[in-house]
Amino acid sequence: MDFNDSPDEAAFRAEVRNWLSANGQRRTRPDEAFGEGLDEAAKLALAKAWQAKKAAAGYAAITWPREAGGMGGTAMQQVIYQQEEAAYLVPQMIFEVSIGMGLPTVMRWAAPELKARFLRPGLAGEEIWCQLFSEPGAGSDTGAVRTRAMRDGDEWVINGQKVWTSSAHFGDFGILLARTDRDKPKQDGLTMFIVDLKAPGVEIRPIHQMSGDSEFNEVFFTDVRIPDQYRLGPEGGGWKVMLSTLMQERLSVGGNLPTDLHRQLIELARICVWDERPAIEDARVRARIADAYLDQQGVSLIISRGLTALSKGKTPGPEMSITKLVAAKAMQEISSFAMELAGPEGLLASEVLGGNWRYLQRLWLGSPGARIAGGTDEVLRNVIAERVLGLPGEIRTDRNVPFRELDRT
Amino acid sequence: MNFDFSDDQRLLQEAVRTMLAENSTSQAVREVLEGRATHSTKVWQNLIHMGAAAAAIPEVYGGAGLGYLELCLVAEEAGRHLAAVPLSSSIYRAAEALLRAGSEAQKRRWLPGITQGEVIATAAFTSTERYRAPSPLNFDGQRLHGTSPILADGAIAQIAVLQVGNDLVVVDLNGQGVRRTALPTIDPTRPLAQIEFSGTPAERLETAEGAAVAARVLDAAAVLLAFEQVGGAARILELARDYSLERKAFGRQIGSFQALKHKMADIFTRIELARVHAYYGAWALSSDAPELPRAAAAARVAATRAFLLAAEEGIELHGGIGFTWEMDCHLYYRRARHLAQLIGSEHAWRARLADELIKEAA
Numbered sequence: 001m002d003f004n005d006s007p008d009e010a011a012f013r014a015e016v017r018n019w020l021s022a023n024g025q026r027r028t029r030p031d032e033a034f035g036e037g038l039d040e041a042a043k044l045a046l047a048k049a050w051q052a053k054k055a056a057a058g059y060a061a062i063t064w065p066r067e068a069g070g071m072g073g074t075a076m077q078q079v080i081y082q083q084e085e086a087a088y089l090v091p092q093m094i095f096e097v098s099i100g101m102g103l104p105t106v107m108r109w110a111a112p113e114l115k116a117r118f119l120r121p122g123l124a125g126e127e128i129w130c131q132l133f134s135e136p137g138a139g140s141d142t143g144a145v146r147t148r149a150m151r152d153g154d155e156w157v158i159n160g161q162k163v164w165t166s167s168a169h170f171g172d173f174g175i176l177l178a179r180t181d182r183d184k185p186k187q188d189g190l191t192m193f194i195v196d197l198k199a200p201g202v203e204i205r206p207i208h209q210m211s212g213d214s215e216f217n218e219v220f221f222t223d224v225r226i227p228d229q230y231r232l233g234p235e236g237g238g239w240k241v242m243l244s245t246l247m248q249e250r251l252s253v254g255g256n257l258p259t260d261l262h263r264q265l266i267e268l269a270r271i272c273v274w275d276e277r278p279a280i281e282d283a284r285v286r287a288r289i290a291d292a293y294l295d296q297q298g299v300s301l302i303i304s305r306g307l308t309a310l311s312k313g314k315t316p317g318p319e320m321s322i323t324k325l326v327a328a329k330a331m332q333e334i335s336s337f338a339m340e341l342a343g344p345e346g347l348l349a350s351e352v353l354g355g356n357w358r359y360l361q362r363l364w365l366g367s368p369g370a371r372i373a374g375g376t377d378e379v380l381r382n383v384i385a386e387r388v389l390g391l392p393g394e395i396r397t398d399r400n401v402p403f404r405e406l407d408r409t
Numbered sequence: 410m411n412f413d414f415s416d417d418q419r420l421l422q423e424a425v426r427t428m429l430a431e432n433s434t435s436q437a438v439r440e441v442l443e444g445r446a447t448h449s450t451k452v453w454q455n456l457i458h459m460g461a462a463a464a465a466i467p468e469v470y471g472g473a474g475l476g477y478l479e480l481c482l483v484a485e486e487a488g489r490h491l492a493a494v495p496l497s498s499s500i501y502r503a504a505e506a507l508l509r510a511g512s513e514a515q516k517r518r519w520l521p522g523i524t525q526g527e528v529i530a531t532a533a534f535t536s537t538e539r540y541r542a543p544s545p546l547n548f549d550g551q552r553l554h555g556t557s558p559i560l561a562d563g564a565i566a567q568i569a570v571l572q573v574g575n576d577l578v579v580v581d582l583n584g585q586g587v588r589r590t591a592l593p594t595i596d597p598t599r600p601l602a603q604i605e606f607s608g609t610p611a612e613r614l615e616t617a618e619g620a621a622v623a624a625r626v627l628d629a630a631a632v633l634l635a636f637e638q639v640g641g642a643a644r645i646l647e648l649a650r651d652y653s654l655e656r657k658a659f660g661r662q663i664g665s666f667q668a669l670k671h672k673m674a675d676i677f678t679r680i681e682l683a684r685v686h687a688y689y690g691a692w693a694l695s696s697d698a699p700e701l702p703r704a705a706a707a708a709r710v711a712a713t714r715a716f717l718l719a720a721e722e723g724i725e726l727h728g729g730i731g732f733t734w735e736m737d738c739h740l741y742y743r744r745a746r747h748l749a750q751l752i753g754s755e756h757a758w759r760a761r762l763a764d765e766l767i768k769e770a771a
Contacts, residue, residue: 001411001412001413001415001478001688001691001695002412002692002696003410003411003412003692004410004411005410006411009410076410262770263770266766266767266770267770280767283760286759286760286763287756287759287760287763289763289766289767290707290710290759290762290763291759293707293762293766294682294686294710294762295682297707298682298685298711301412301685301688301689302681302682302685304410304412305412305413305685305688307410308410308411308412308413309413311410311411319681322677322678322681322682326678326682380674381670381671381674381675382670382671382674384674384677384678385670385671385673385674386670388674388677389646389650389670389673389674390650390654391650391653391664391665391669391670391673392654392661392662392664392665393665394665394667395661395665
């Protein structure tokens with residue numbers, strides 16, 4: 001038992017370090033963000049330039065086969081790259097959906113000429129991909145999508161609305177799950193398409209989140225036309241295509257939690273005063289610091305165990321769902337406790353308080369979203385109960401019922 | 410990254426599991442629970458003969474000379490099968506204290522009997538948590554006076570290692586001036602005794618740092634007991650899961666109700682967190698890492714919480730039948746409580762964890 005790289009892994013890590021130090025820019029403080037002070041357009045241009053460099057070096061898609069523009073590497077190498085890159089100022093949440101969902105779905109299901117058309121520009125960041133599954137009436141229940149695709153000769157006509165689409169406001173293409181048959185049961189009447197987000201009839205509106213940010217969008221489709229060659233997989237096979245997209249996520253090793261949160265609590269508790277003494281001396285505070293460590297170190301160790309499986313060429317199992325479940329809730333609890341440490345002054349906005357408060361308050365405002373995105377706490381509990389513990393699935397009243405009838409109620 | 414046990418270590422675990430499944434049955438545990446036996450002698454003999462109990466003790470003292478990682482997996486199985494044996498008193502604490510505090514001659518004198526199973530040993534260190542105030546132990550360099558109020562397996566042990574201030578002393582419990590009183594406990598499968606000494610001959614172990622050695626031994630015990638706790642927790646969750654698939658109510662398997670599914674998912678989550686903290690403790694213990702105090706405290710708190718949760722909810726998930734003497738649920742409930750307080754409560758260990766974290770962040 002050890003936490004060391006194997007000789008091969010160490011060699012790869014050294015290569016990555018060399019490349020990053022020659023090409024990247026190191027973070028100077030932990031919460032420094034990529035492109036600080038730049039406007040959206042300049043930031044995007046800078047991000048695309050970075051992605052092009054990364055793709056040219058082969059690091060954009062380490063696990064993809066060489067013929068698709070990847071490195072033909074292992075999942076462990078992918079993780080090593082991510083670990084090393086984390087110390088650098090690199091774009092966040094711009095190309096992840098392209099590389100992790102959109103393009104793998106194209107690779108798996110599209111005709112050769114489409115792969116030739118889309119994979120290289122996508123990898124190089126010239127085109128950005130989105131995922132268009134969720135709808136106002138289809139969140140955890142993705143099979144309930146209502147967006148219609150009606151055949152019209154060699155084309156499909158799309159009408160409907162998607163929601164929670166990240167990157168859409170600067171995206172170029174999307175993988176779209178739409179209903180092509182309302183007479184079949186819900187999961188059997190779906191088809192997957194490639195959609196051009198610049199096509200006429202596509203309207204993108206940013207969502208104003210409770211945190212004040214706008215990382216997601218609503219995407220409206222009004223008589224948007226898609227050529228039939230942009231269909232991914234068979235008509236009516238959309239559910240299966242979507243599962244293959246989501247399977248990609250299985251290879252990732254789950255939720256993450258910053259590993260220095262208990263240190264931030266310690267730092268704050270040294271400054272804050274409880275009962276006329278430094279809060280750090282208070283047993284209640286010390287207990288919460290210990291609990292913060294237990295959750296965050298636990299998540300990090302579960303990931304280490306998942307990486308061990310990856311390193312041995314195995315796929316980590318559904319038990320990795322634990323990491324997101326624990327991490328998101330811990331984020332909420334730890335950031336809340338940080339605010340409580342300061343008493344009524346903890347109610348002031350970070351502009352007034354300075355220090356690390358911007359980061360802590362963003363964590364607090366962001367954590368409700370983290371508990372929902374990528375599977376709610378409740379969905380994850382079902383995943384653990386059913387796929388790990390082998391308990392029965394939920395009783396369903398929507399199986400074998402034509403979607404048309406479900407949609408009526 | 411190699412944060413898991415090796416295939417060879419898993420093989421040993423498998424062998425211990427098979428042996429315990431055969432011998433540490435509910436019936437065997439109940440022999441001790443209901444007072445017909447002091448401990449599961451057959452299980453203890455097998456653990457000794459397989460080299461499992463003394464896995465971490467060097468061969469020169471009669472041990473198997475494997476390591477702590479192996480012993481951790483033995484502990485997990487012992488916890489899983491509620492083994493009613495003096496593993497934690499004789500091995501995790503007494504043998505460990507002798508190894509770390511004894512002179513070469515003392516180790517050669519005392520350890521082989523323990524590793525060969527001829528001698529059952531026990532140990533007690535100064536507890537920071539108390540209810541009654543016993544007459545404190547006093548050692549004049551030759552003789553021991555006073556009371557050791559809570560000595561695990563004290564009624565069956567032949568020798569004990571005791572902390573007296575900054576000294577660790579080894580005492581023959583069959584020697585003169587020893588008065589043992591077996592105490593009824595909430596988990597009779599793990600008996601406790603009170604021992605009064607009046608001028609009992611005792612021998613000081615070589616170390617000049619008895620308190621520090623005791624703390625180190627407790628760290629090791631915390632990691633090993635965490636494995637017992639994780640093993641017990643995982644087993645009672647399995648029993649509850651199996652029962653929930655069998656039992657029907659309102660026309661369905663009760664395990665199909667989300668109230669129960671989510672409860673079991675939460676228990677599983679807490680067990681897995683405890684498990685990886687225990688693994689980290691195993692790594693720190695086996696590699697003698699400076700992180701051991703932090704890793705041991707974290708394993709102790711996480712595993713204590715996980716086993717208590719699993720045992721408490723294990724009865725709840727069974728419903729009325731889980732409240733009967735015949736079902737094994739209460740054996741886990743009792744053992745979870747016993748392990749939670751045997752070497753200091755989770756509160757003491759959480760405070761210790763905080764001390765370590767704050768020290769590190771200085």
